[in-house]
Amino acid sequence: MLLGLVLVGTIGCDRVTKRMAVQTLAGAPDRTFLGGTVRLGYAENSGGFLSLGTALPPAQRTAVFVVATGAILAGAALALCRGALSGASLFGATLFLAGGTSNWIDRVLHGSVVDFLNLGIGSLRTGIFNVADVAIMAGLVVVVLQARRLY
Numbered sequence: 001m002l003l004g005l006v007l008v009g010t011i012g013c014d015r016v017t018k019r020m021a022v023q024t025l026a027g028a029p030d031r032t033f034l035g036g037t038v039r040l041g042y043a044e045n046s047g048g049f050l051s052l053g054t055a056l057p058p059a060q061r062t063a064v065f066v067v068a069t070g071a072i073l074a075g076a077a078l079a080l081c082r083g084a085l086s087g088a089s090l091f092g093a094t095l096f097l098a099g100g101t102s103n104w105i106d107r108v109l110h111g112s113v114v115d116f117l118n119l120g121i122g123s124l125r126t127g128i129f130n131v132a133d134v135a136i137m138a139g140l141v142v143v144v145l146q147a148r149r150l151y
Contacts, residue, residue: 003080003094010098011105014131018106021116021130039118043128046112050127058111065107073100092142099135 021042025031030041046061047054053061076097079085085093106113115128 003090006091006094007098007101010095010131010135011102014099014102014135015105017116017131018114021114025116037119037121039120039125040116041118041128043115044110044112045115045128049133061111066104069100069104069107073097073104076100087146089143089146092139092146095135095139096143097139099132099137099139102132103130103136 025040025042030039032039045051048065053064080093080097103113115130117130118128119126
């Protein structure tokens with residue numbers, strides 16, 4: 001039950017924040033907060049992490065980011081349903097699946113992902129990202145830390 005809430009809540013939060021970004025940030029100048037540490041700006045990413053794959057022809061991007069990613073997400077969902085993980089590992093894998101699924105939905109519906117967050121100090125900055133990306137990275141960190149703890 002709790003993991004279902006994590007899954008639905010993460011996807012819902014990502015969908016709502018992306019919609020807000022489209023409505024308020026698209027075509028507008030970037031907004032900065034906390035002395036420029038937090039920047040909000042609209043971007044569409046047709047590639048993967050850090051825009052990798054953006055230069056691929058559309059058919060190859062679809063093969064990688066829709067078909068292959070969809071198969072990986074389906075496999076991950078099946079693995080979660082089989083109960084192979086528990087505790088923190090299950091929580092982390094659920095976050096990873098939720099973030100990946102929400103970004104996958106964007107790729108299926110629009111061919112790209114809406115990104116809008118950028119953090120940093122001065123020239124030391126992250127790439128532009130979204131809530132789903134945070135879930136993916138947080139989930140990955142939890143799973144890796146839990147795996148290291150078990151060995």
